[in-house]
Amino acid sequence: MKITYREALRQAMHEALAADSRVFLMGEDVGKYGGSYAVSKGFLAEFGPERIRDAPLSELGFVGTAIGAALGGMRPIVEIMTVNFSLLALDQIVNTAAVYRHMSGGQFSVPVVVRMATGGGRQLAAQHSHSLENWYAHVPGITVLAPATVDDARGMLRAALADPDPVVIFEHAMLYPMEGELSPDWEKADLRTAKILRAGRDVTLIAYGGTVWKAQEAARQLAAEGIEAEVLDLRVLRPLDDATIMASVGRTRRAVIVDEGWRTGSLAGEIMARIMEQAFYELDAPVARVCSAEVPIPYAKHMEGAALPQAPAVVAAVRQLLAKA
């Protein structure tokens, strides 16, 4: 069955709201407007204002409220319009949600799910387009997810709500209208493993969220040149699935990480470091990465396109690793 990424998310939330009365959705424009990316369209009418709560423009406030509700036994889903705005809620997520289990000596956990849009490509300029997943992936105490496929969009929320600790879900803004075949495997979605989306023997393209599809496109182009790229979808940004990464790199002996974050201090850098630590002697070439240009994401379409990682850059990086540039 073909569905959109947006529909997959909608189905997941609908299922959760219908199945568990402790679940409620809160965020800016999630109610009357139906969600800034229309994921919760129709929910207000169906579940009522108690469970589909429009929040004021106060990320710190409503995320904090959700954490309080979670401590009180609820299963809140918080939607933040974009990762850029989530910085206002960092204190609640990092200083409260992530540490409560530790600070309370295990007496309390915070079963909150925070969803947020991330990434560029929609001409939303420098305050709505960044990719700051690594900020969250840095923090112990939270699980960070980046569903890239309709299967994960459909399946990860259930697993996240079942987790007793805070989970942050990044939805790349370019993926909402993407259509994909929903496979029966969606129900197996977990919060621990990366997944090989395409097998190949020459190089591993490691990506997450929106860049998974850039990597897939690059792999298709490379295949035309006789280079077989493996595409690894990280899926979970914290904790990283080292075993799957190293197994793949061990097979292909080369890796290119495609990360929409800025290069400096990026998740890509972390993954490179882990490969160096764990798979150094498997490597046939230095690990490469394709990241966003270190600029605020521009508004102008052509400049935005140039600032973000694109398939041709991935192809070029692979060619260099294989001396076919």
Add this chain to the structure above:
Amino acid sequence: MIEFRLPSLGAEMEDGTLLEWCVKPGDRVKKGDVVAVVDTSKSAIDVEIWQEGTVDELVLKPGDKVPVGTVMIRLREAGEAGAPAATKPAAAPTPAATAPARPAVAAARTPTAAPPAPEAVIPVASAGGRQRASPSARALAHELDIDLATVAGTGPHGVITREDVEKVAAARKATTAAPGSMATTKPDGVKSSGPGSAGQARAATPVERSLSMRSAIAAAMARSKREIPHYYLATEVPMQRITRWLAARNAGKPITERVLMAAPLIKAVALALRKFPELNGYYQNGGFVAGEGIHIGVAISLRQGGLIAPAIRDVADTDLDELMRRLANLVSRARALSLRSSEMTDATITVTNLGDQGVELVQGVIYPPQVALVGFGKVTDRVRAVDDGAIAVMPAVTVSLAADHRASDGHRGALFLAEIARLLQSPESLDGAADTIVK
């Protein structure tokens, strides 16, 4: 322009790896100056130059592994201007822009072989000239004991990839080495006498050194037994007199100034050689060439295994105290693998003393191209008939000679041993540097 070429630092040396330069363009050098450190199969050796001039060009770069005889340095003779760059061989891996009369400041010179600054993906390798191979290729080469120097790199900028190593491994499998092939022959792709991997600007690790030294010894000794018709002689020398004499000489001296028996033994060999020059030198190109001095190679066993026989020069003209100092110094430097090239090449004969290990008789193998080896066993108390028909117990040592029958005959060899015996029984003749003692 003088060309200084990589000297042979030992009979079996085929090539060497430049570890570092000790001079830079513009430096004035004279005979005996150490100009470079070169890794051979035996150790890292300080290479001395034997010409005088001003360094014009360093032709090699650290990490280069080159055959003996390769030009290392171009020297300007006094009054000679630097040669224009155009006259230099294109292959020389040196900066293209070589100004005539290059200024002495050479620190900024770097190998120009470095690729142009690449895209962000491939980092520029260090300028050290290390053989570039991927970690995976290195690991596999190590596992399969394949010398990376024999692998052609097809990766970016010529980096050796795992696949390249796999190809060599497959080729090696295909061509099985002939059984009983000499240690000096090199099956393609297989490590032989080269320490570590060529092109790496580093000294070999102890394990590599030990392995390569083993193969170097194998090559030299196989050559010796293959080419040299040895004859062996031995005689027993009473040591009573010299033992007492040495004890008296050492009495009252601090330990550091005492002379051990090894010194007078070596000295006796040196003095005896004055009368038997046919045992002191080399057999080369079908004939004997007498040594230009009496430089005695002293076989020194190394703790990590293997042995080395660096030379003490002009032993006959050196008094015992100085000889002892030089011997002690040589042993400690040999064990630290810090020898000079002249010490590695100058020996005109070798002396080996296995007495410390308790053996009585050494039947040595000559170190080619030398023509003789003198062995000393253990000084032990032995029962001997003495002059008046009586029997006495006295310390004695068995001195042996292994000599090249192409260069000398047993008759002369016997007289040589007798001369050593005579000298050891008149120990006073061993002391002092004056060459009038014997004559």
